[in-house]
Amino acid sequence: MTIEEVQQEIIAEFSVYTDWMDKYGYLIELGNELKELDPKEKTGQNLIKGCQSRVWLVAEMNDGIINFRGESDAVIVKGLVALLLRVVTGRTPKELIENDLHFIDDLGLKQHLSPTRSNGLLAMVKQIRLYAVAYNKIAG
């Protein structure tokens, strides 16, 4: 599936929830299911600190694709991290550079990417892009 197709799939999944609390209930479920990082990986180097919640992001390049893993201390943020990871992991740097991540906006969850929220998510999205650009240079 392409990045766009995964985003459309997620949007379809959420479309069954009309109530905000159900939407968040599903995010909490996704957050609880997300595999936790090895405590050793939760280092300052991988930490993206927000004043509300903290996010950790690990990236590894193998055979031309980047694998991302991540976590957060807040479950809703963790659910959003899980969704982001589903879209971006296992992609080539080129794919990541060429595609926009718009699904969070489409789900009506844009507020979590607002700079004023400072929950680490916006910085995580930026960081994913930076990894893609950096690995693209190395590969290129």
Next chain:
Amino acid sequence: MNYDIQKIRSYFPVLHQKVYDKPLVYFDSAASAQKPIQVLMAKEKLHNDYYGNIHRGAHFMADKTTVQFEEVRDKIRNFINAESREEIIFTKGTTESVNLVAYSFCEKFVKEGDEIIVSEMEHHANIVPWQLAAERKKAKIVKLPFNDLGVLEIEKLPSLINQKTKLIAVAHVSNVLGTVNPVSEIIELAHENNVAVFVDGAQAVQHLQIDVQKLDADFYAFSAHKLYGPNGVGVLYGKKKWLEQIPPYQGGGEMIAEVSFEGTTFNQLPLKFEAGTPNITSVIAFGAAIGLIIEIGLQNIEEWELSLLEYATSKLKEVQGIRIYGEAPEKSSVISFNIEGIHFYDLGVLLDKMGIAVRTGHLCADTVMQHFGINGCVRISFGLYNTKAEIDIFIAALNKVRLMF
């Protein structure tokens, strides 16, 4: 108690709305209070009737505006019972008031090796300006700690004060713990040792009757926007003897007597500290906010808010896994807490979706978070317009959220 809550709420049109289809419950007045129609109308009236720059125009518009502006200074003088109007300086907020004193007082009175005592429960705005000043002057910041109930350990204060101590910076009311600090006692002890005291009153003036002369505070600062007034205006009260001795903070128009390239002389108080065109509109609208507070009566407000605090605290204590930060016997209407197993951000997001506005995070008080070993918490705070019915909605929402985890 004769407290006409319906009438009071009618002054705040913003409260009567739905957020995400739920009636708005605004529990974040400690961050910023909502504005009554009196304030909004005062702003509009000024611009419709007459508006001009103050203190310098020889025309009708400027005169009228100046009179109104200066009337607010008198209102504030009365409100906090300062000895003279020269002791009331308009700033852009509590933060600027702290910075002004940290700069100007330290410039004059603090030298290398001196010490400034800062309490452990301060807002960042009452820590960082002192740190910057200390760095500039090679002085030292000394911590006055608080205990796990959120009470300042003032019994330790005598041992912290020495010949080198120049000033103590302390909040009247903590923005996280709600503790009403014994500032009178602190000031008395400080003055016995010739130490000045700066009081951050940002969380106090909207809840308690302040008498700066009775307190004998050297400096007392607060913001209009937490007192139901507009943003961008603050007050610094300073004893005349200090304000006369310390140098200006910023240079510009209004604060000068005469300017030449050979040297400049400065204006009299209070204008010496009011460089540039001040926030005229907001100062005048702030006057309307104070008018309303006086009309309702601070004692009535305090009584009303304390009944909300007591009610909410007892209801919250029934919630499983709750940990309240700040259980001082003397407390103002602020409750900070965490619920075991639920991250404060998650809690804040879900409450928001149920129409309830709370504050989450470190609350600009990292040293308080460090004391309790947490990264943040949830804070609810009450204003004069909140009700017990809103607390019931909040508690029901909290219990609903608990079941989601």
